[in-house]
Amino acid sequence: xxxxxxxxxxxxxxxxxxxxxxxxxxxxxxxxxxxxxxxxxxxxxxxxxxxxxxxxxxxxxxxxxxxxxxxxxxxxxxxxxxxxxxxxxxxxxxxxxxxxxxxxxxxxxxxxxxxxxxxxxxxxxxxxxxxxxxxxxxxxxxxxxxxxxxxxxxxxxxxxxxxxxxxxxxxxxxxxxxxxxxxxxxxxxxxxxxxxxxxxxxxxxxxxxxxxxxxxxxxxxxxxxxxxxxxxxxxxxxxxxxxxxxxxxxxxxxxxxxxxxxxxxxxxxxxxxxxxxxxxxxxxxxxxxxxxxxxxxxxxxxxxxxxxxxxxxxxxxxxxxxxxxx
Numbered sequence: 001x002x003x004x005x006x007x008x009x010x011x012x013x014x015x016x017x018x019x020x021x022x023x024x025x026x027x028x029x030x031x032x033x034x035x036x037x038x039x040x041x042x043x044x045x046x047x048x049x050x051x052x053x054x055x056x057x058x059x060x061x062x063x064x065x066x067x068x069x070x071x072x073x074x075x076x077x078x079x080x081x082x083x084x085x086x087x088x089x090x091x092x093x094x095x096x097x098x099x100x101x102x103x104x105x106x107x108x109x110x111x112x113x114x115x116x117x118x119x120x121x122x123x124x125x126x127x128x129x130x131x132x133x134x135x136x137x138x139x140x141x142x143x144x145x146x147x148x149x150x151x152x153x154x155x156x157x158x159x160x161x162x163x164x165x166x167x168x169x170x171x172x173x174x175x176x177x178x179x180x181x182x183x184x185x186x187x188x189x190x191x192x193x194x195x196x197x198x199x200x201x202x203x204x205x206x207x208x209x210x211x212x213x214x215x216x217x218x219x220x221x222x223x224x225x226x227x228x229x230x231x232x233x234x235x236x237x238x239x240x241x242x243x244x245x246x247x248x249x250x251x252x253x254x255x256x257x258x259x260x261x262x263x264x265x266x267x268x269x270x271x272x273x274x275x276x277x278x279x280x281x282x283x284x285x286x287x288x289x290x291x292x293x294x295x296x297x298x299x300x301x302x303x304x305x306x307x308x309x310x311x312x313x314x315x316x317x318x319x320x321x322x323x324x325x326x
Contacts, residue, residue, distance in 0.1 A: 029266070029267050030062070031063070034057075034066070034089065034090050034092060035090060035091045035092070037082050037092070038067055038068065038093075039071065039076070040069065040071050040096075040189050041188050041189025044211050045207075045253070046096055048210050049255050049291070051067055053257070053284070056283075056284050060277055061270075061274055074099070074107070074165045075099040082258060083111070083261070087264075091260065093118075094256075094257065096254070096255055100114040101114070101311045101314040102318065103164055104311060106323065106324070106325055115307065115311070118261055119258065119260065119261050123303045124288075125279075126255070127228075127232075127255075127293040128228030128292070129170045129206050129207065129209070129252075129253060130207060130235070132204065132207060132215075132221040132222065133204040133221070133222050134221065135221070135222055140224075141244065142239070142241065143245060154183060158184060158185065158205055158206060159196060159197055159202045159206075160184065161189050161190040161207070163184070163325075164325065165186075167208070169317070171184060173323075174206070174241065206227070209226060213235055223235055225238060227240070227251035232292055234289075234292040235292075254306070256307075
């Protein structure tokens with residue numbers, strides 16, 4: 001009679017190898033550096049937040065997380081590069097309100113779908129934008145700015161990190177809500193916009209608090225308002241836009257980590273684990289809070305649900321405000 005022992009042993013070996021494949025893959029990952037694409041120029045809030053996380057995760061992953069700044073088209077160039085990368089966990093991206101919630105509606109050929117083309121890793125945190133002006137600008141309050149703009153229609157410029165970025169759309173959203181006309185001046189990143197603002201080449205800008213608070217504290221800029229529902233502890237004396245008369249105004253910014261769709265679940269879980277560990281560490285929390293970002297750790301599923309809600313909100317704002325691609 002034929003013995004089934006060799007066959008059964010072979011089958012068991014196959015079963016065990018399949019069953020342990022995800023675990024082995026997770027344990028082996030990573031075995032080389034991981035690239036974090038930040039879809040904006042260095043110096044802005046996304047770079048500040050992304051580099052803090054990259055530095056910490058380099059320690060816990062055991063491999064270097066290399067930052068690759070790829071600005072362009074409101075951050076959609078770099079974000080599209082993430083979507084089209086190999087889904088192996090070695091290319092990830094910094095997700096952002098401007099790229100995942102605004103860009104897909106603003107641009108006719110954005111090149112990715114925020115719900116289908118990414119595997120969310122986890123939220124990092126949220127931060128308000130700030131409305132900052134050059135110290136020579138005549139308006140000292142948001143109310144005075146609105147009155148000044150109404151008296152000088154089409155003569156007040158505002159800078160942003162680029163056409164289609166969250167800072168651009170926040171400015172258009174604000175102008176629509178206030179019933180005023182502002183002229184948009186796009187830059188290739190928050191850093192260049194703030195350089196021109198500090199230099200007096202433009203009178204005002206919308207920029208994330210992480211990128212402006214040091215200059216506000218140093219007197220190079222004056223903050224008239226923050227765009228979140230509540231004040232930020234970093235600029236506690238600066239009122240919100242809603243407090244200043246535009247009830248219900250909310251333009252908070254959110255950061256997270258994303259990977260290309262199809263990235264193996266064990267890899268996503270490993271990255272989420274290390275991201276949450278980074279956000280729980282005292283040094284990372286302190287650095288983010290100092291830069292005006294409130295850590296908001298969660299699961300990949302939490303971030304996926306958030307992306308869906310945030311895109312729904314901003315697409316509605318874009319349509320109701322009649323904001324179109326420039």
